[in-house]
Amino acid sequence: MNxxxxxxxxxxxxxxxxxxxxSRDRREGLVLCNPxxxxxxRAHRAILELANRLSGCGFHxxxxxxxxxxxxxxxxxxxxxxxxxxxxxxxxxxxxxxxxISRISLAGMRxxxxxxxxxxxxxxxxxxxxxxxxxxxxxxxxxxxDMHDAWLKDLLHRPPPEIxxxxxxxxxxxxxxxxxxxxxxxxxxxxxxxxxxxxxxxINNTNPSEIDALRKHFENNGALCQAEMITGARVWRKExxxxxxxxxxxxxxxIVEWLxxxxx
Amino acid sequence: MNEKVWHFGTNKSLVGVVxxxxxxxxDPNKPAIILLNSGLLHRVGPSRLHVQLARKMAADGFxxxxxxxxxxGDSPRxxxxxxxDESSILEARVAMDFISSKRDVKKFVLSGICxxxxxxxxxxxxxxxIAGIVPIDLFTQFSKGYMIESYKKRLFSTRGWSNxxxxxxxxxxxxxxxxxxxxxxxxxxxxxxxxxxxxxxLSAERWVEGFHILNKNGVKLCLIYSAGSPAFYxxxxxxxxxxxxxxxxxxxxxxxxxxxxxxxxxxxxxxxLITLIAEWMRFYFS
Numbered sequence: 001m002n003x004x005x006x007x008x009x010x011x012x013x014x015x016x017x018x019x020x021x022x023s024r025d026r027r028e029g030l031v032l033c034n035p036x037x038x039x040x041x042r043a044h045r046a047i048l049e050l051a052n053r054l055s056g057c058g059f060h061x062x063x064x065x066x067x068x069x070x071x072x073x074x075x076x077x078x079x080x081x082x083x084x085x086x087x088x089x090x091x092x093x094x095x096x097x098x099x100x101i102s103r104i105s106l107a108g109m110r111x112x113x114x115x116x117x118x119x120x121x122x123x124x125x126x127x128x129x130x131x132x133x134x135x136x137x138x139x140x141x142x143x144x145x146d147m148h149d150a151w152l153k154d155l156l157h158r159p160p161p162e163i164x165x166x167x168x169x170x171x172x173x174x175x176x177x178x179x180x181x182x183x184x185x186x187x188x189x190x191x192x193x194x195x196x197x198x199x200x201x202x203i204n205n206t207n208p209s210e211i212d213a214l215r216k217h218f219e220n221n222g223a224l225c226q227a228e229m230i231t232g233a234r235v236w237r238k239e240x241x242x243x244x245x246x247x248x249x250x251x252x253x254x255i256v257e258w259l260x261x262x263x264x
Numbered sequence: 265m266n267e268k269v270w271h272f273g274t275n276k277s278l279v280g281v282v283x284x285x286x287x288x289x290x291d292p293n294k295p296a297i298i299l300l301n302s303g304l305l306h307r308v309g310p311s312r313l314h315v316q317l318a319r320k321m322a323a324d325g326f327x328x329x330x331x332x333x334x335x336x337g338d339s340p341r342x343x344x345x346x347x348x349d350e351s352s353i354l355e356a357r358v359a360m361d362f363i364s365s366k367r368d369v370k371k372f373v374l375s376g377i378c379x380x381x382x383x384x385x386x387x388x389x390x391x392x393x394i395a396g397i398v399p400i401d402l403f404t405q406f407s408k409g410y411m412i413e414s415y416k417k418r419l420f421s422t423r424g425w426s427n428x429x430x431x432x433x434x435x436x437x438x439x440x441x442x443x444x445x446x447x448x449x450x451x452x453x454x455x456x457x458x459x460x461x462x463x464x465x466l467s468a469e470r471w472v473e474g475f476h477i478l479n480k481n482g483v484k485l486c487l488i489y490s491a492g493s494p495a496f497y498x499x500x501x502x503x504x505x506x507x508x509x510x511x512x513x514x515x516x517x518x519x520x521x522x523x524x525x526x527x528x529x530x531x532x533x534x535x536x537l538i539t540l541i542a543e544w545m546r547f548y549f550s
Contacts, residue, residue: 003269003279003338014269014281016338044306044337070308071281071315073265151529157491159523163532173311173529 001051005072006064006094013087014071015064017098018051024058028126029095030259032063033088033108033116036079037144038172039236040069043109046235046248050107053256060099064091066115077168077175081115081183088119105197107255110134110236117189120196128197128223129255132204132234135214137187144171147237189214195221201258202227203251205234228254265319272331272362278355279338280307280331282363283318289325292368295395295549296327298359300352300376300383306337310377310527317375317538324542325550327367331359333383352383357391364393371395373484373545378495378526389477396484396548398541401493401526403471403502468502475503475510485516486544488537492525517544 002019005012020026032047034040051061066084068074092104105127108116113133120128134140148171152164168175176184190213200223204211208229215227230250266284271277284290299314301307307330308315318328332339333348333355342351360372373396374384381399388394478485489496499518507516519540524533 001338003271005267005269012267038311041305041308041310045304048338070312071267071269073267075316076312155492155525157523157525159530159532163523163530166531168531170531173527173531173534175531 007067007087007090010073011067011083012073013064013067013090015062015091015094016051017095018055018061018063019099020058020060021056024056025060026058027101027103028058029060029062029099029101029104030054031088031091031095031104031106031116032061033106033112033119034063034065034069035108035110035112035236036066036069037174039110040112041173042238043236046252047109049247050252050255053252054259057256057260059259060095060101062091062095062098064094077177079177080180081118081187084115085119088115089123092119092123092125105129105259107131107259108133111140111184114187114189117196117200118187118192121192121194125197127199127201127259129201129259130203131251131255132206132236133189133202133214134187135189135210137184140187141176141181141184145169148172190217193221195223197223199223200225201255203230203254204228205230205232205251226258230254266322267318270362270366273355273358277334277340278331278358280329280359280362281318282366283322283328283330284367285322285325285327289323290368291325292370294326294369295371295373296329296360296363296367296369297321297373297375297545298356298363299328299330300356300374300380301333301336302377302380304336307332311529311534313377313528313534313537316534317541320538320542321545324546326373326545327363327369329359329363331355348379349382349386352379353387353390356383356387360391360393373397373549375400375541377401377528378493385471385474385478388481388483389474392481394483396486397478398486398488398544400488400537401490401495402487403495403498468498471502472506475506475516479510479515482515484548486541487516487518488540489518489520490524490526490528490533491520491522492527496520 001016003016006015007013032051034047035043047063051063054061065072066079066087068076068079095104096102103126106116106120106125107129109131111134113130116128117130151172152158168177169181200218202211202214202225211227215225218225232248232250235248268282270280270282272280299318302310314330318330321328333352335341356374363369370393372394374387374394375398376384377400381402384397384399385402388397489499510516521533521536528534528537
């Protein structure tokens with residue numbers, strides 16, 4: 001693995017490149033798109049493991065941090081959906097140049113999957129793997145705000161209101177600006193009609209009817225789409241009874257196997 | 265913003281990011297700061313706190329390096345038999361060697377939350393290049409205060425009661441264990457769960473001894489405790505009195521951040537923590 005910064009000088013992005021296993025090199029690349037905020041903190045290990053497994057199977061993999069997240073430049077408050085979809089395009093270009101390959105696919109988790117689907121509309125992407133994708137931004141925003149409120153309620157030493165509230169909305173340790181919230185609220189994958197990729201995988205462990213509707217929607221837009229329900233912990237959130245789960249193996253195996261399927 | 269990613273250590277297996285001060289603020293007399301992993305979180309720290317802190321400290325003229333210990337974040341596991349307690353000290357020292365080889369730095373300040381605090385503390389006991397440490401929520405052993413706090417937390421949490429109502433709670437099992445746990449304040453090598461887990465076998469006396477070593481070596485201490493961490497009660501029970509005898513005015517400061525949780529989740533607490541550390545660094549090292 002090689003870690004570096006890339007992208008425009010004023011907005012450098014952190015990247016971690018996992019070279020394809022030399023004897024299994026498929027001459028194909030994968031850009032992994034992280035979830036955001038606390039979900040990214042919790043999912044970091046699973047995403048690293050996905051990168052390791054894919055590179056072991058012969059893919060060239062690039063993990064990266066969007067601007068204003070992780071080790072990339074920018075303060076957390078400066079994140080935006082338009083910036084991040086642009087960052088995915090920059091990461092795709094970086095991987096093409098770095099590994100000298102042309103065929104690139106995207107895999108994303110949660111909001112990262114949503115960003116991948118949106119970014120792919122303007123990129124030549126082979127395959128798109130969506131792991132518990134956020135379909136509706138309004139619903140997502142209300143869900144993460146509820147999670148933050150539930151966390152606050154659960155504190156034994158509840159901070160006074162003047163400490164709990166801030167100029168910007170805060171969600172489990174991360175600030176969401178008003179403009180960022182407006183951008184999230186506008187997201188609705190069911191209302192987008194540009195095909196994202198030739199082939200799409202949707203995996204989810206909560207709502208079968210939701211992913212089935214998304215599958216049909218992608219198929220109506222001309223993509224070949226497979227949707228699968230999986231079991232196990234949602235690694236991006238703290239779930240009761242799953243504290244000892246280290247790796248979401250079923251999800252990782254499903255993605256790796258699907259990406260390896262021969263196109264011919 | 266001036267940051268660079270590095271691979272360093274044996275086989276260049278450790279990954280870190282150095283934040284450099286602006287050219288007009290570079291001062292070789294200032295110590296560099298090294299931020300150690302908090303538990304299993306990768307080097308950006310809880311809610312990206314280490315990134316914020318590194319950038320603030322670099323802006324104030326301190327070279328600041330955040331990196332991943334082996335087996336955490338982007339640094340792969342070690343292939344030898346060293347325990348984490350041993351390898352974390354070794355790797356913190358390797359990080360200091362590395363920064364000294366790349367920048368004109370001779371002294372260091374180490375900081376970390378939780379297990380990162382423990383690593384900072386014990387590395388400072390062994391390495392004379394360390395001029396100061398900022399351990400946050402240092403030391404969690406089962407003092408009585410710790411036990412009471414931890415039970416109180418579970419008994420009064422809404423999640424705890426919701427688990428009771430849904431049949432998921434282990435609260436009755438937990439209550440049965442209270443008397444035994446309150447007695448088991450001191451864990452000895454004989455009673456530790458895992459033979460290799462030295463963190464469980466260390467007595468409070470060993471920690472006090474560490475404080476004496478740091479005091480003797482002139483290491484400055486900025487101990488920070490969050491209200492959400494039972495570590496504070498360990499501090500009160502085990503260290504408060506010994507520390508009072510260690511000339512605390514000159515060398516040791518203790519801060520209790522009322523209402524902050526262990527992960528400094530609220531933006532207010534993140535800003536408060538960064539200000540506290542920045543002021544302490546400025547006071548002792550500028």
